[in-house]
Amino acid sequence: MSAEEFRRQGHAVIDWIADYFARIESFPVLSRVRPGEIRSQLPQSAPRAGEAFEQILGDIERVILPGITHWQSPNFYAYFPANASGPAILGDLLSSGLGVQGMLWSTSPACTELETQVLDWLVPMLGLPEHFLSSSTGGGVIQDSASSAALCALLAGRERATQFHSNRHGCDGKLVAYCSTQTHSSVEKAAKVAGIGALNLRQIEVDANFAMRPEALERQIAVDRKAGMIPCFVCATVGTTSSNAIDPVREIARICREQDLWLHVDAAMCGTAALCPEFRFLHDGVESADSYCFNPHKWMFTNFDCDCFYVADRKHLIRTLSVLPEYLRNQATLSGAVIDYRDWQIPLGRRFRSLKLWFVIRHYGIEGLQHHLREHVRLAQEFAGWVRNDARFELAAPAPLNLVCFRLRHGDGANQKLMEALNSSGDLYLTHTKLDGKLTLRMCIGQTNTEARHVQEAWRRVLEETARLTA
Amino acid sequence: MSAEEFRRQGHAVIDWIADYFARIESFPVLSRVRPGEIRSQLPQSAPRAGEAFEQILGDIERVILPGITHWQSPNFYAYFPANASGPAILGDLLSSGLGVQGMLWSTSPACTELETQVLDWLVPMLGLPEHFLSSSTGGGVIQDSASSAALCALLAGRERATQFHSNRHGCDGKLVAYCSTQTHSSVEKAAKVAGIGALNLRQIEVDANFAMRPEALERQIAVDRKAGMIPCFVCATVGTTSSNAIDPVREIARICREQDLWLHVDAAMCGTAALCPEFRFLHDGVESADSYCFNPHKWMFTNFDCDCFYVADRKHLIRTLSVLPEYLRNQATLSGAVIDYRDWQIPLGRRFRSLKLWFVIRHYGIEGLQHHLREHVRLAQEFAGWVRNDARFELAAPAPLNLVCFRLRHGDGANQKLMEALNSSGDLYLTHTKLDGKLTLRMCIGQTNTEARHVQEAWRRVLEETARLTA
Numbered sequence: 001m002s003a004e005e006f007r008r009q010g011h012a013v014i015d016w017i018a019d020y021f022a023r024i025e026s027f028p029v030l031s032r033v034r035p036g037e038i039r040s041q042l043p044q045s046a047p048r049a050g051e052a053f054e055q056i057l058g059d060i061e062r063v064i065l066p067g068i069t070h071w072q073s074p075n076f077y078a079y080f081p082a083n084a085s086g087p088a089i090l091g092d093l094l095s096s097g098l099g100v101q102g103m104l105w106s107t108s109p110a111c112t113e114l115e116t117q118v119l120d121w122l123v124p125m126l127g128l129p130e131h132f133l134s135s136s137t138g139g140g141v142i143q144d145s146a147s148s149a150a151l152c153a154l155l156a157g158r159e160r161a162t163q164f165h166s167n168r169h170g171c172d173g174k175l176v177a178y179c180s181t182q183t184h185s186s187v188e189k190a191a192k193v194a195g196i197g198a199l200n201l202r203q204i205e206v207d208a209n210f211a212m213r214p215e216a217l218e219r220q221i222a223v224d225r226k227a228g229m230i231p232c233f234v235c236a237t238v239g240t241t242s243s244n245a246i247d248p249v250r251e252i253a254r255i256c257r258e259q260d261l262w263l264h265v266d267a268a269m270c271g272t273a274a275l276c277p278e279f280r281f282l283h284d285g286v287e288s289a290d291s292y293c294f295n296p297h298k299w300m301f302t303n304f305d306c307d308c309f310y311v312a313d314r315k316h317l318i319r320t321l322s323v324l325p326e327y328l329r330n331q332a333t334l335s336g337a338v339i340d341y342r343d344w345q346i347p348l349g350r351r352f353r354s355l356k357l358w359f360v361i362r363h364y365g366i367e368g369l370q371h372h373l374r375e376h377v378r379l380a381q382e383f384a385g386w387v388r389n390d391a392r393f394e395l396a397a398p399a400p401l402n403l404v405c406f407r408l409r410h411g412d413g414a415n416q417k418l419m420e421a422l423n424s425s426g427d428l429y430l431t432h433t434k435l436d437g438k439l440t441l442r443m444c445i446g447q448t449n450t451e452a453r454h455v456q457e458a459w460r461r462v463l464e465e466t467a468r469l470t471a
Numbered sequence: 472m473s474a475e476e477f478r479r480q481g482h483a484v485i486d487w488i489a490d491y492f493a494r495i496e497s498f499p500v501l502s503r504v505r506p507g508e509i510r511s512q513l514p515q516s517a518p519r520a521g522e523a524f525e526q527i528l529g530d531i532e533r534v535i536l537p538g539i540t541h542w543q544s545p546n547f548y549a550y551f552p553a554n555a556s557g558p559a560i561l562g563d564l565l566s567s568g569l570g571v572q573g574m575l576w577s578t579s580p581a582c583t584e585l586e587t588q589v590l591d592w593l594v595p596m597l598g599l600p601e602h603f604l605s606s607s608t609g610g611g612v613i614q615d616s617a618s619s620a621a622l623c624a625l626l627a628g629r630e631r632a633t634q635f636h637s638n639r640h641g642c643d644g645k646l647v648a649y650c651s652t653q654t655h656s657s658v659e660k661a662a663k664v665a666g667i668g669a670l671n672l673r674q675i676e677v678d679a680n681f682a683m684r685p686e687a688l689e690r691q692i693a694v695d696r697k698a699g700m701i702p703c704f705v706c707a708t709v710g711t712t713s714s715n716a717i718d719p720v721r722e723i724a725r726i727c728r729e730q731d732l733w734l735h736v737d738a739a740m741c742g743t744a745a746l747c748p749e750f751r752f753l754h755d756g757v758e759s760a761d762s763y764c765f766n767p768h769k770w771m772f773t774n775f776d777c778d779c780f781y782v783a784d785r786k787h788l789i790r791t792l793s794v795l796p797e798y799l800r801n802q803a804t805l806s807g808a809v810i811d812y813r814d815w816q817i818p819l820g821r822r823f824r825s826l827k828l829w830f831v832i833r834h835y836g837i838e839g840l841q842h843h844l845r846e847h848v849r850l851a852q853e854f855a856g857w858v859r860n861d862a863r864f865e866l867a868a869p870a871p872l873n874l875v876c877f878r879l880r881h882g883d884g885a886n887q888k889l890m891e892a893l894n895s896s897g898d899l900y901l902t903h904t905k906l907d908g909k910l911t912l913r914m915c916i917g918q919t920n921t922e923a924r925h926v927q928e929a930w931r932r933v934l935e936e937t938a939r940l941t942a
Contacts, residue, residue, distance in 0.1 A: 001557030001834065007489045013561045014481030017568035018474045031580050035808040038584040046592040050836035053558070056829075060565060064826075067581025072570045079578070079798070082820075084570040086472030087524070090484045092567045094531060096774050097488035099543045099555040107550070109502050110538025113509040121517040144615060145818035155664060170668030171642040185794040186819055192791075193626060193817060195666015197641030241798055297820075303567045304822050320663075323656040327550070327712055327904040327913070337506040346664060346817065347616035348657055349553075349768075351775050355535075358527075363472065365521035433798040442798070 001053075009053045016057065017089065021449075024073050028426025031069045038067040069429065074449040077458065078431040080241070080269045081402075081446030085301035091359030092303055095352040102350040105338035106330045112339055115142055115354035118361065119308055125366060126274040126294070129287035132310040134339070140310045141344040142353045146268035147186035148346060149293035149309040152317065154190045154233050156291070157262025159320040161232035167320065171195035176224045177233040178202045180212035180247060182240040184266065200229070209398055210245035210435065212236065218255050233262045236289075238282050239270025242433040242442075243397035243405045246270075250285030257288060265292045268307070269446075272299040273377065273401050276370045291317075299376075299402070299446045300369065302360045306353055309344075318343045372448075376402045379455045380445045386459050392466060396440040404443040405435060412439040414469055421465040428458050472524075480524045487528065488560065492920075495544050499897025502540045509538040540900065545920040548929065549902040551712070551740045552917030556772035562830030563774055566823040573821040576809035577801045583810055586613055586825035589832065590779055596837060597745040597765070600758035603781040605810070611781045612815040613824045617739035618657035619817060620764035620780040623788065625661045625704050627762070628733025630791040632703030638791065642666035647695045648704040649673045651683035651718060653711040655737065671700070680869055681716035681906065683707065689726050704733045707760075709753050710741025713904040713913075714868035714876050717741075721756030728759060736763045739778070740917075743770040744848065744872050747841045762788075770847075770873070770917045771840065773831045777824055780815075789814045843919075847873045850926045851916045857930050863937060867911040875914040876906060883910040885940055892936040899929050 102111035119140030191201040236247040256263040271294025273279040293309040296302035322343040384399040387406040396405040573582035590611030662672040707718040727734040742765025744750040764780040767773035793814040855870040858877040867876040
């Protein structure tokens with residue numbers, strides 16, 4: 001593709017995206033295609049000769065769009081927001097254009113140093129402890145997801161507990177890790193991957209607000225030690241996926257310090273809220289954690305993938321994940337004066353992901369980010385108030401931030417029907433969970449362009465469908 | 472950022488990239504900054520108020536560019552090519568703009584179905600076996616890197632060998648995996664991550680061409696079985712990182728079938744060459760492998776990250792990596808009629824990466840891709856010929872494709888000096904390895920815009936610096 005062609009087609013793609021955002025509310029939020037419908041419109045085999053770019057771009061409109069569930073719609077309230085923004089998209093575009101590999105400092109120093117600096121910026125922005133700074137004993141790194149961050153944390157905990165024996169000899173079936181019954185499934189997956197085993201991940205019971213019971217954790221650790229097992233890792237969550245429950249990190253951290261267990265704090269969606277001082281209660285106790293992560297690709301206007309993972313003491317992480325074959329040796333690495341992020345993650349290769357994060361922080365500024373987060377929380381609180389004031393509904397859990405878990409007091413069947421009616425209408429999209437064994441709808445507010453009018457309309461539609469259901 | 476502002480700034484970023492490619496040869500290929508130099512030009516903390524986009528983009532030029540090692544330069548011959556192209560950059564831009572999550576089919580059906588279709592396209596394109604097709608027992612998925620593909624393959628092998636016992640109970644120190652002394656370090660890392668342990672990864676000796684000795688593999692498996700260990704996995708490489716050595720996959724596959732071991736074939740860089748029938752000897756024996764990967768983000772004009780990972784029987788992989796918490800349950804998943812790629816990888820979240828791959832294949836067409844690959848191989852063979860015909864040099868390994876391993880016959884010191892002189896000149900960038908214990912330079916040809924004149928100039932510079940060194 002010539003420079004001239006790239007310029008022309010690049011402008012066309014930018015325009016397509018701008019137009020897409022302008023008309024995004026005209027699409028049903030949840031795609032309506034049936035399994036196989038998109039594939040059936042694609043050729044059976046690749047073209048022998050190249051095709052014109054106009055034709056390719058035209059197929060986005062014709063073939064791809066009907067199969068898109070519109071995560072960037074202001075009417076998207078499902079799962080978690082994966083909110084993007086103009087500066088993020090353009091920062092990521094520059095990353096694609098530069099096309100550098102950041103596996104080592106020397107393979108593109110700016111890729112490593114910008115990442116270190118921006119992750120250091122975020123430490124005071126979120127009220128995180130100073131030892132998470134790269135200038136202290138710790139440091140931050142961008143992972144693809146909170147799943148990978150949890151895996152890296154679990155591995156570092158595993159290695160610290162075995163004095164790096166399991167890296168050399170493998171696991172021996174005696175390691176135990178802990179989370180709660182509400183912890184994200186990625187921790188169970190990490191326990192499988194790391195050779196610890198799902199049955200050796202103890203899912204500690206939770207209290208009435210779905211937060212981990214520290215006394216139950218302490219009891220279980222004692223039971224395991226008595227049985228000759230080796231406790232190595234605890235995952236606490238600040239804002240669980242199901243209900244936004246906040247585990248008591250300070251109390252859990254005390255236990256972990258006493259028992260010498262690695263404490264990882266997963267704040268994937270909610271950590272971003274700590275940009276606002278009034279929500280910084282979220283991070284109470286995090287100063288005693290060994291690692292922490294939050295995802296700008298969830299609620300901080302930065303397109304996937306961008307999970308910020310911090311450790312209090314980088315040497316355990318690096319020793320756990322380090323490899324140095326001859327073909328990666330270089331003076332800068334051997335000097336010890338640089339960070340090689342390949343030793344902070346599972347894969348070797350890495351993209352210049354800090355560019356988009358840098359663009360977002362600079363475009364919005366701290367105050368701009370705070371403004372949008374406060375508005376999202378305010379809208380969610382308003383929605384929770386409407387639920388509270390309608391006798392047909394109940395809140396299924398406290399709503400401390402931007403997630404409202406609610407349900408009709410008419411049983412699972414009614415709630416399932418309500419959700420299906422709302423989602424199939426295309427007007428909005430929300431998903432469910434189970435709390436106390438009951439089907440519960442999750443209204444998660446955090447899309448970049450969600451405004452009061454969207455949330456009001458969502459509630460109006462909930463009421464409308466409820467009236468139809470209960471008629 | 473308003474739609475109008477996005478349009479204007481988006482055009483500016485596209486133009487910046489087009490201009491960057493036009494002047495890329497004017498920069499020293501290897502960045503010349505010292506550790507800390509980029510960071511020292513960045514503010515100590517994030518701005519309170521938002522900044523103008525012009526200012527942010529201006530800093531790319533002023534602050535970031537000096538710290539870039541130009542992987543997209545036609546004079547980049549280091550490590551492996553990470554070649555990008557216009558259609559890849561624009562496909563990825565669309566992925567950022569759509570901002571969808573492809574963790575489940577239902578979270579954006581087009582994201583899953585396009586990926587399945589494009590990965591099916593590649594099966595006949597590369598002469599891969601039909602059971603790698605999604606319509607058969609297998610299927611393909613895009614991973615971030617060959618490291619992650621190797622980890623997933625190792626986990627599936629681990630689980631198959633233990634009848635899924637280790638996923639539940641953890642590893643027990645008895646599992647053994649195999650690779651060669653020349654296998655990429657990611658397999659050692661995977662063995663650590665998976666709880667198998669680096670000491671339980673047997674690095675089998677290689678022949679004079681740095682390819683695994685199957686008889687040595689067979690012998691080691693017998694020794695391990697006798698010792699009560701449980702062999703579970705072999706990684707064969709088609710084009711090793713150090714020297715492009717090609718392990719005898721057919722013979723290794725026979726042993727794996729007899730011993731019931733999972734065979735993974737890593738063709739990260741070289742697999743792309745199989746687009747040309749004359750290089751398809753690479754895939755001899757792959758029809759008996761359990762899994763296979765190659766990286767379009769290395770040599771197929773698709774920007775990072777894009778590793779294509781295939782399995783012969785998807786049920787083992789899915790059972791190994793599957794999780795299904797309540798909040799991810801949905802009708803499509805429960806119907807069994809769709810693929811949920813979250814069960815084919817470590818992380819949960821995933822980007823719409825097949826867009827860029829689709830764009831590349833359609834833009835170039837099969838014939839266009841073949842044309843460029845043949846040219847890269849032709850240029851490498853020409854370079855190898857020059858080395859062969861100059862008595863001061865020797866080829867350190869066969870050069871079957873696009874990588875030429877060569878050295879001066881004057882010892883490690885001279886080769887180190889030659890490499891440093893070339894790289895510090897900024898005219899080109901190449902890296903080293905050790906083969907037979909000797910420092911060896913690696914000339915890897917595969918950048919999108921590398922032409923005969925660049926390779927000729929590279930050789931002229933090698934001769935020039937050699938003359939200076941040996942004067």
